[in-house]
Amino acid sequence: MSRGFASNRIAVLGVTLFACFAGLGVRLVWLHVVDRDSILRPVVRARPMLIPETARRGDILDARGARLATSRSEIVLGVDPHSLVPKDRRKWPELAALIGMPEDELREKFTPRYAPPAGEAPAPRTVMKPAADDDGDGAPALAFDFSPRATPPADAVGHEEETDPSADPREPRPILWVKLRDDVPESLHETIRRLNIQGVYGRRVYRRVYPSNQLGSHLIGFVNREQQAATGLESYADFYLRGQQGWRLGERDGRNRELPQFAVREVPRFDGYNVRLSIDSTVQDIVEQELAALAAKFRPAKASIIVSDTDGFILAMANYPTFNPNEYNKVPKDEEARMKNIAVTDVYEPGSVFKIVPAAAALEERLVSARTVIDCGVDRATYNGRVLKLPAEDHAMGRLSVAEIISHSSNRGAAQLGMLLGEERLHRYASAFGFGTRLGFPTGEVRGTLHPYKKWYPIDITRIPMGHTVSSTVLQMHQAMSVIASGGVLLRPQIIRQITSSTGDVVYAYDRAEIGRAVSPETAAEVARMLIGVTRQGGTATNAAIEGFDVAGKTGTSQKIIDGRYSNRHHVGSFVGFFPAQRPRVVISVVVDDADRTAAGGNGYGRVVAAPSFKRIGERLIPILGIRPGGESAVPRLLARNEGGRR
Amino acid sequence: MKKSPSAFANQLLLCVLLAFCTGGSIGLAAVWLRHQVSVTARSNRDLAAEVARLERLIDERKTLLETEQAPDKLRGLNASLRLGLVPMSELPVLQVTENVLERMVRRAGSGPRLETALPPAPVTFRLARN
Known part of the structure; x- marks a missing residue:
């Protein structure tokens, strides 16, 4: 070679x-540059996938961290009958047993079927193409192709059957x-999943669960099956609770x-914030037990109880009748009113509890003192040149001091205090105590009725001081009593303590919120002292007294208006008070509507149905709350005397 | 020295072979890297899915526990199991408004009775005379 x-x-x-x-180079250039679009087109159409990530709705917690509402992930289990394989047939009975479905029904669902062409009959919904096992657990999130036929997934889980979107609708x-x-x-x-049946797969959804059933149901509200917050705090705090879906x-x-x-792109899901309430489950349970006992004993039309601290935070709020938010859909249509939080949505005439307003106002204006004596035996009085008939009393009262007017609940005494004040001042103080306005409660609050004083009838100056011609919600009356308990300040009733993230960080904390000062602390203390007389010997509610504690409170009984007239057989009985009187820790309101049928004597007076x-x-x-007697304690005084005696 | 006419071709061949090997190695490395990226991404996703799965299971258990601890359910259990548990309604602290010492003596059932109501006994001081 x-x-x-x-x-x-x-x-x-x-x-x-x-x-x-x-x-090779030329071919590469050809594929990557010249033919790129035509080659990529089918790939681009087939391969992209949008996977939504469902955010978990935040929990609603009570003051001690117990969950009152939470979200539980559940699976909507379904089958693609066209993907089933014969080798899995032997597992079907086991699957039927696991999901509690008769085997025949399961076999029927597993039979491949076809929907009629569009226009012939109502067709099943078009299916989203599921991403097979997107997170490896057999419960794929919905995945979407970008074809224009794809429909949104908002209610994808609600349909029984769905068809192939790529199929010809004809x-x-x-x-x-x-x-x-x-x-x-x-x-x-x-x-x-472990059965590993091809074609059987699930879709994960979050469902709302209320572990404590009806506990605090009127406050918490519920989320319906469409995952929409329907009522209560679920609705009010939905912005915080719902979170943000990711994809x-x-x-x-x-x-x-x-x-x-x-x-290529990822927006992480953002779980909803948790809402921590001021509600204490233990207190709420006590209140609901008491309501149940009240209902069993008196069979009232409705009843409400509120317990709060002296900073305006509600510890418990319950109504009768109630409902279980887990079974909200089982409440009959004609009984849906039981789902209302009647403590804030319904109004009633507060009756004698309202007398704290004219009494506090007259004291604040220095028109009277607690010892000022007023003749409550007279049945008429002159006011602005008119002779006005004073309201009737239950029994003859005679001459009473202002303190006795409160403790004996004299209607005529209250009317004369109102006349001393005059319309303008009485209206001003009633407004300052929170009547006729919304107090800023989160859900469903109504404002009640307190007409402008210029529209009052002449007789109103004698009726409004005893709680007639004015209407309020149970919460408004409760807050009015809280004015006395909190030293003369009207507070915003609050129920949310904190908003926290899913990791527990505090996002926002609510604090005591003052609406305004109604009376001075001295006047509030004086009224509190007068209210102690209500639960002591000679008062109208000795059965509300708690041994070892000074209880300040006021009974109220108002006649209901039936067929346009005040009825003698239908009453709203109430007791609103607080204790310990000198250093209040809790304010409690009990309002019982129409308990007359079964109340002792046939009348649902506040002292009978509410005070106990x-x-x-x-x-x-x-x-539970560690309440100690306030004010001057008897024990230290005695100890001091003993020590002195030894010297 | 006369240069060989095939030297250029030899060098070219060597360069081409080198380029071929280098390119191949780089290609293989790229493929291997991409594979590793895929494996890591899948493994990350699987781990995240596993964490999410465990969180969901924990959540389910928590909800189950809280549901079982609902007051009405506990009351039902108390009745059905005849446990006889009663809610705490007695005051844990008894508010004593009477004379505390007398009460303690009385409860002890022995010892001298304190006569706190008696006037203090006169005390005589002997004063020194200067």
Whole structure:
């Protein structure tokens, strides 16, 4: 072999290699530049995948951190009958047993079917293409292709059957999703997954659960099956609770599995904040037990109890009748009123409890003192040149001091205090105590009725001081009494203590909020002293007294208006008070509507139907809230005397 | 020294082979890296899914526990199991408004009765005379 031939071979080899590389280069350029769009088009259409991530709705917690409302993930289990394989047939009975479905029904659902062409009959909903096992647990989140036929997933879980979106709507379309059961717990889903039946898969949803059932149901409200906050705090705090849905945009492989390495954009889900309430489950339970006992004993039309501290935070608020938010859909249509928080949505005439307003106002204006004596035996009085008939009393009262007017609940005494004040001042103080205005309670509050004083009838100046011609919610009356308990300040009734993140960080903390000062602290203290007389010997509610504590409170009984007239057989009885009187810790309101049928004597007076409940609740709260007698304690005084005696 | 005519071709061939090997190695490395990226991404996603799954299970258990601790359910259990538990309604602290010492003596059932109401006994001081 000549040397020239060898060098030629090397040259030919080199040129061939060059040509190969050049060919490869040209082909690459061709594929990546010239033909790029046409090659990528089907891939771009088939591979992208948008996976939504459902945010978990935040919890509603009580003051001690117990969950009053929470979200539980559940699986909506379904089957694609066209994906079933014969080898899994032997597992069907086990699946039927696990989901509690008769085997025949399961077999029927597992039979491949086709929806009639559009226009012939109501067709099942078009299915979203599920991302197979997107997070490896067999419960894929919905994945969407970007074809214009894809419909939004808002209510995807609510449908029984869904069809293939890519099928021609003029032809029979395969049904690709048949719902088997929509409340499969996570643990049961784990078991079903282990069966590994091809074509059976689930979709994860969050469902709202109220672990304590009806406890605080009127306050908390509920979220309906469409995951919309319907009432109560669920609705009010929805902005904080609902969180923000996340999503990620990526690609999928030929088996419809996500390819996480090709994720191009991701918006993480943002779980909802937790809302921590001022409600104490223990106190709430005591109150609801008391309401149940009241209902069993008196069978009232309705009743409400509120317990709060002296900073305006509600510790318990309950109504009768009540409902279980887990079964809100089982409440009959004609009984839906039981889902209202009547303590803030319904009004009543507060009756004698309102007498604290003219008494405090007259003291504040220095028109009277606690010892000022007023003749409550007269039945008429002159006011602005008119002779006005004073309201009737239950029994003859005679001459009473202002303190006795409160403790004996004299209507005529209250009327004369109102006349001393005059319309303008009485109206001003009633407004300052929170009547006729919304107090800023989060849910459903109404303002009640307190007409402008210029529209009052002449007789109103004698009726409003005893709580007639004015209407309030139970909460308004409660807050008016809280004015006395909190040293003369009207406070905003609050129920949310904190907003916290899912990791426990405090996002926002609510603090005591003052609406305004109604009376001076001295006047409030004086009225509190007068209110102690109500529960002492000679007062109208000795059965509200708690041994070892000074209880300040006021009974109220108002006649209900039936057929346009004040009825003698239908009353709203109430007792609103606080204790310890000198250093109040809790304010308690008990309002019982129409307990007359079963009340002793046939009349549902406040002292009969409401005062005993106040006492029972108060006694149970003492150990739970660690309440000690306020003011001057008897024990230290005695100890001091003994020490002195020894010297 | 005369240069060999095949030297250029040899060098070219060597360069091409080197380029081929280098390119191949880089290509293989890129493929391996991409594979590792995929494996890591999938593993991360699986881990995240597992964490989420465990969190959901924990959450489910927590909810179950709280549901079982609902006051009405506990009361029902108390009745059905005849446990006889009663709510705490007695005051844990008895408010004593009478004379504390007398009460303690009386409860002890022994010892001298304190006569706190008696006037203090006169005390005589002997004063020193200067």
